[in-house]
Amino acid sequence: MDFSSHIRLEVRVTPADVGKRISVRQLTEDAPKGERFTDTVGVLTSWDDGVLLITRRSGERVRIPEASLVAGKVVPSAPARRRGPSASYEELARIASRGWQPVERERLGEWELRAAAGFTRRANSVLPLGDPGLPLDEALSLVRDWYAARGLPAYVQTATGAEGTQELLCAQLEERRWTREVSAELWTGVLTPLGDLPDPGRPVLLSRTADEAWLGRYQRKGMSEVALKVLGGGPSVWFATVPGADPGSPAAIGRCVIDGRWAGFAAVEVDPSLRRQGLATMVMGALARQALTEGASAAWLQVETDNAGARALYRGMGFAAHHAYHHYREPEA
Secondary structure (H helix, E strand, O other): OOOOOOOOOOEOOOHHHOOOEEEEEEEOOOOOOOOOEEEEEEEEEEEEOOEEEEEOOOOOEEEEEHHHEEEEEEOOOOOOOOOOOOOOHHHHHHHHHHOOOOOEEEEEOOEEEEEOOOOOOOOOOEEEOOOOOOOHHHHHHHHHHHHHOOOOOOEEEEEEOOOOOOHHHHHHHHHOOOEEEEEEEEEEEEOHHHHOOOOOOOOOEEEOOOOHHHHHHOOOOOOOHHHHHHHHOOOOEEEEEEOOOOOOOOOEEEEEEEEOOEEEEEEEEEOHHHOOOOHHHHHHHHHHHHHHHOOOOEEEEEEEOOOHHHHHHHHHOOOEEEEEEEEEEOOOO
């Protein structure tokens, strides 16, 4: 609980706390008895015209009338993590970007503009890790022009839910009618337990390149040379394949990028007819053992918020959410 019944409640937040993580309690007069108080925790992104706008860890925005507040306080910006390797948002954002590299990039102050002929939003969006060096509207105008010159819509990738994330930028983009299209989460875990995952006894083949069979199992269709460059880019990339009954149709696949202490897992796909047989676990274990031999000790992966199966699998392997990330698309002209 954020507030205790034996502590006198008071509102100790003001408009000067915009940008800070806060916890507030509000009173809803017409709610049923026992449901009249609601607690909200998140970053205070604005306080205008008597209304607080709070962005939760997930990126959800909550509007709270100032008159309904009965308690409020500033809380630590980065709550203590109960498990998983310690890491800052910026470290993980840079690691994830190196693990899924665009074919073209350009700096705009501390923003990085990335393009890869439209193959995935991650490789075709701005990664803003600081000040663009220009007023926001000017920076966004340059961003739109840069992507338009490449025949692409402009996207900005933001994050919420950890110290140093971009709740304020999310609010500023939404004020300018940029649309949030996709949200997902970056999860982290300790690598060693993955290397100890049980092996059901089927072979897992590791390769530095993705062959035709691997690409055939990968869900994204219409693979181009640009897409192959994105998949193959990174400090130390490995592709895993569990052969199927048909040599051209693998039972399962996966991809791992090893970068210093971090191993990033992606593209773990299983033949739909062979699910729940431990094949994804096999793939993760084989890639983890390779990463351990190269000196990695921590793991990360990205999972969409509505992928219940994957979330259950990774939670069982010891992963936990570090932060949420979002892709905002430019407003229509």
